[in-house]
Amino acid sequence: MLILGGTSEARELAAALVARGVRTVSSLAGRVSSPRLPAGSVRIGGFGGPAGLAAWLAAQRPRAVIDATHPFAAQISAHAVAACRAQRVPLLRIERPTWRPGPGDDWHYVPDVAAAAQLVPRLAERVFLAIGRQQLEAFAAVAECFFLIRCVERPTCPLPPRHELVLDRGPFTRAGELALIDRHRIGALVTKESGGAQTEAKLLAARTRRLPVVVVRRPPRPPAETVATVAEAVAWLEQTLA
Incomplete structure (x- = not known):
C-alpha cells in the first residue's frame, strides 16, 4: 500500500x-528536516511529477494508493490522480472536513495568502500568522503590522520587518493558544483552511477573544473517491483488498 503522507x-x-499485517510505504515530501515518521517503510522526496509516480507504481505495483496529504498539497494530489489513472491503481483520498465558523465568529475568507496579506492591515495592528513557512514571503512587505509567526522550522524566505518567530509543532491546546494571544496582544489571526483537531485550538482561542480570523481557502484538487476519516479509509481498503 502506498500512502502519500x-x-x-x-x-x-x-x-x-501495519498492525493488520499490511505492507505499507509512506511517502513524505521532505520539506521538514525532522518529520514524525510513520510505521512501516518510508520514502522521502518527490517522485518527479505524475510520470515519475506512474513509473514508481508500475515498478512497485501497490494494491492501492491513499492520498492522505495536507489539504493544501494540491500538486501531489493532482499527480496521484493522473498516475493512478494511467496505471489503473485504486486511489482513495482522505479529505479532512473543513472548519466551520460558529456563533460570534468573525471570519474573513480569502482565496490565497496574497489576498490575506492585503486584508490584515485593515483588521488589526498585531497579527498571529499561523500558515506554516512556505508562503510567508507574501507578508514581507506588510510594514503596518506586527506579526507573530509560528511554524515548525525556521523560514528561509524574507519576513515582515516587524515580527517575532515561534518554532513549535502541534497539537496545541486552547489554553496555550489563549496564553500566546494574550502575551503578544494579538488582534487578528491568519490561518489556512486546513481542518482537523490538531490545530483547531487557535480558532477556539480567537473565538474566546473575539478576534477577526482571516481564512485562506483550500486550493482545488481534482476529483477522486474521498472519505473523511482514517476508519473509513481502513474499511475501504479492507473491501478493496478483499
Whole structure:
C-alpha cells in the first residue's frame, strides 16, 4: 500500500495497516528536516511529477494508493490522480472536513495568502500568522503590522520587518493558544483552511477573544473517491483488498 503522507491522518493510517499485517510505504515530501515518521517503510522526496509516480507504481505495483496529504498539497494530489489513472491503481483520498465558523465568529475568507496579506492591515495592528513557512514571503512587505509567526522550522524566505518567530509543532491546546494571544496582544489571526483537531485550538482561542480570523481557502484538487476519516479509509481498503 502506498500512502502519500506527512499528516496525522497518514501516520494513523500507517499504524492501523501495519498492525493488520499490511505492507505499507509512506511517502513524505521532505520539506521538514525532522518529520514524525510513520510505521512501516518510508520514502522521502518527490517522485518527479505524475510520470515519475506512474513509473514508481508500475515498478512497485501497490494494491492501492491513499492520498492522505495536507489539504493544501494540491500538486501531489493532482499527480496521484493522473498516475493512478494511467496505471489503473485504486486511489482513495482522505479529505479532512473543513472548519466551520460558529456563533460570534468573525471570519474573513480569502482565496490565497496574497489576498490575506492585503486584508490584515485593515483588521488589526498585531497579527498571529499561523500558515506554516512556505508562503510567508507574501507578508514581507506588510510594514503596518506586527506579526507573530509560528511554524515548525525556521523560514528561509524574507519576513515582515516587524515580527517575532515561534518554532513549535502541534497539537496545541486552547489554553496555550489563549496564553500566546494574550502575551503578544494579538488582534487578528491568519490561518489556512486546513481542518482537523490538531490545530483547531487557535480558532477556539480567537473565538474566546473575539478576534477577526482571516481564512485562506483550500486550493482545488481534482476529483477522486474521498472519505473523511482514517476508519473509513481502513474499511475501504479492507473491501478493496478483499
